[in-house]
Amino acid sequence: MPHEHDDHNAHSLLPSEPALRVRALETILTRKGLVSAETLDEIIDVYAHKIGPHIGAKIVARAWIDSDFKQALLTNAESILGEMKLAGRQGEHVQVVENTANIHNMVVCTLCSCYPWPLLGIPPSWYKSDAYRKRAVREPRAVLAEFGITPSQTQSVRVWDSTAEMRYLVLPMMPVAAAGCDEATLARWVTRDCMVGTGIPKAPQI
Amino acid sequence: MSQQKPHDMGGMLDDTIIISTDSRDDEAQIFHEPWHARALAVTLAAGALGKWNLDASRFARECLPADDYKKFSYYEKWLAGLCNLLVTHKLITREEIKAGTAESAAPHDRMLKPEIVSNVLANGGPVRRDIAQKSQFEIGARVRTKRISDTLLVPDGHTRLPAYAAGKQAVIRDCHGAHILPNAHAHFRGEAPEPLYQIAISAAELWGENAVAGDEVILDCWESYLEAVR
Numbered sequence: 518m519p520h521e522h523d524d525h526n527a528h529s530l531l532p533s534e535p536a537l538r539v540r541a542l543e544t545i546l547t548r549k550g551l552v553s554a555e556t557l558d559e560i561i562d563v564y565a566h567k568i569g570p571h572i573g574a575k576i577v578a579r580a581w582i583d584s585d586f587k588q589a590l591l592t593n594a595e596s597i598l599g600e601m602k603l604a605g606r607q608g609e610h611v612q613v614v615e616n617t618a619n620i621h622n623m624v625v626c627t628l629c630s631c632y633p634w635p636l637l638g639i640p641p642s643w644y645k646s647d648a649y650r651k652r653a654v655r656e657p658r659a660v661l662a663e664f665g666i667t668p669s670q671t672q673s674v675r676v677w678d679s680t681a682e683m684r685y686l687v688l689p690m691m692p693v694a695a696a697g698c699d700e701a702t703l704a705r706w707v708t709r710d711c712m713v714g715t716g717i718p719k720a721p722q723i
Numbered sequence: 724m725s726q727q728k729p730h731d732m733g734g735m736l737d738d739t740i741i742i743s744t745d746s747r748d749d750e751a752q753i754f755h756e757p758w759h760a761r762a763l764a765v766t767l768a769a770g771a772l773g774k775w776n777l778d779a780s781r782f783a784r785e786c787l788p789a790d791d792y793k794k795f796s797y798y799e800k801w802l803a804g805l806c807n808l809l810v811t812h813k814l815i816t817r818e819e820i821k822a823g824t825a826e827s828a829a830p831h832d833r834m835l836k837p838e839i840v841s842n843v844l845a846n847g848g849p850v851r852r853d854i855a856q857k858s859q860f861e862i863g864a865r866v867r868t869k870r871i872s873d874t875l876l877v878p879d880g881h882t883r884l885p886a887y888a889a890g891k892q893a894v895i896r897d898c899h900g901a902h903i904l905p906n907a908h909a910h911f912r913g914e915a916p917e918p919l920y921q922i923a924i925s926a927a928e929l930w931g932e933n934a935v936a937g938d939e940v941i942l943d944c945w946e947s948y949l950e951a952v953r
Contacts, residue, residue: 524807524810524811525786525787525788525807526788526807527806527807527809527810527811527817527820528787528791528802528803528804528806528807529791530806530817530820530821531802531803531806531820532823535756535758535762535796535798535799535802536756536757536758538799538802538806539758539761539762539765539802540758540761541820541823541824542765542802542805542806542809542815543761543765544823544824544825545815545819545820545823545824545825546765546768546769546809546814546815548824548825548826548827548828549814549815549819549825549826549827549828549831550827550828550829550830550831550834551769551772551814551815551831551834552765552768552769552834552835553768553830553834553835553836553837555837556764556768556834556835556836556837556840557761557764557765557768558764558837559837559840559841560763560764560767560768560840560844561754561760561761561763561764563840563841563844564753564760564763565753565754565760568844569753602845604847604849605844605845605846605847606767606843606844606845606846606847606848607847608847609847609848609849609850610849610850610851610899610902625733627731627732627733627734627885627887628730628731628733628781628883628885629730629781629784630797635845635847638753639753639754639763641750642750642755642797643741643742643750645797646739646741647732647737647739648737648739648740648741649741650732650733651732651733651734651735651736651737652737652741653733654733654734654887654929654940655733655734655735655736655887655929655930657938658935658938660741663740663741663742664741664742673935673937673938673939674926674935674938675938675939675940675941676938676939676940676941677940677941678733678885678888678940678941678942679943680883680884680885680942680943680944681883681899681902681905681919681943681944681945682850682902682903683899683919683921683943
C-alpha cells in the first residue's frame, strides 16, 4: 500500500463505521492500560451533566446587577474566574467582551473549534460547522441575521477569531424587560448563543 | 507560498445556512450520538499520557488528507487525528488497529485515573509564560501580518495565522503577555514563548470597500506573525 508508513493515514485502517472506530480505539487503549473505561465515563459525565452554559449564564447575571463585579470581569476575567475555580481546560485564559449600544461582539474559531469550555461546555454543532467557520469573519451581519439578530444603526460588529489559547465570552446587554429580576431569574434569560454573540437574552419560559 | 490547508477556511465563500429552523432544537443536545461522547473522552484521556500537546493534536487533525478532512464529521476528525498520533508516538501499532484489539497489559504509569478527572479538567493547562524579552509593539501601533509561509518554523508546519488575515494591515489592541508558540510547540521544538497580541483588522482591509465601516475582526497573533508598519 502506498500509504503504509505514512503517519497521516493510520486512521484509514480503522473500521468505516464511526461508532466502531471509537470502539476499536477504546478496546485497544483499555487493553493496553493506556486509558480506563471508568475514566472515559467520568469525562463524559463532566461535560454531559456538570459543565455547560448555565455556568456562563450565572456570571453574566451577576455582572448585570453588580457593577464592581462587571468591571473586574471586563478588565481581568482570568483572575476572577480563577478565584471562582472556573479557569479549567479550554478556558485558562478568558476575556469577557461587552455588547454595547455601539458594539455587537461575536466569537468564532475559523481554524478549529476553540470555545470557553469551563463557562459554556462543549460547543454546539453549528459553532463547529464549516459554514460558520467560513462565514462568520466574512459576512457576520448575514450570519447574525440567520440567528435573528439585526445590529442597530449605531452598532459596529466585532468578530473575535479565537486563534490562540485566549477564549472569549460575550457579555450581552441586559434587556430592559429584565430589570428588577433577581440574579437567579436573570441567569435564566441568558442563553448559550447570546454568550457567543449569536443570540440575545430571552425571557425565560414559565 | 505554501498551499492553503483545508482547515484554514475562514472567509471562504459559502452559501450554506448555518442552522435550519428544524435543527434548532437539536442544537441544545450536547452529544448527538453516544460515540461522539466516547470520541471526546478517549481523545482527552489519551492526551493525558503526555506524549503530545494540544498544538500537536491540532496539527494532527490539520494533516489529515484533504479529502478526509472535508468528508469527516467533527469527531471523525478527532478520532483520525488521535489514531495517527497514537501510531506516530508508538502507543499502538498498525497491526493492533487492523486486529481491533491488543494484548492485555498493566496500567501505564500516566494513565488518567477516574478519581482525578474532575481536578485535571478544572485545572486545565495555562500557556502564559514569564519571559525576559520586552514586547516589541506598543498598544495602538500599526502593524502588518506576515505571509503564512513566513510564520512557519517547519516547512508545511503548524501556524495559527489564518490565511484570510495574512498580509493585512492591523492595529495592536492589547498584549496578553507571552504565550507558548504553537508553531514550535506542535513540532516538539519546545515552548518558545513569545508576546501574544490582540490585533484588530478592519473589515474593509479584509474584504474590500463593500464592508461596513467600523466592522472589524480581532485575532490573537504572536510577535513573530507581525511586522512594523512605518
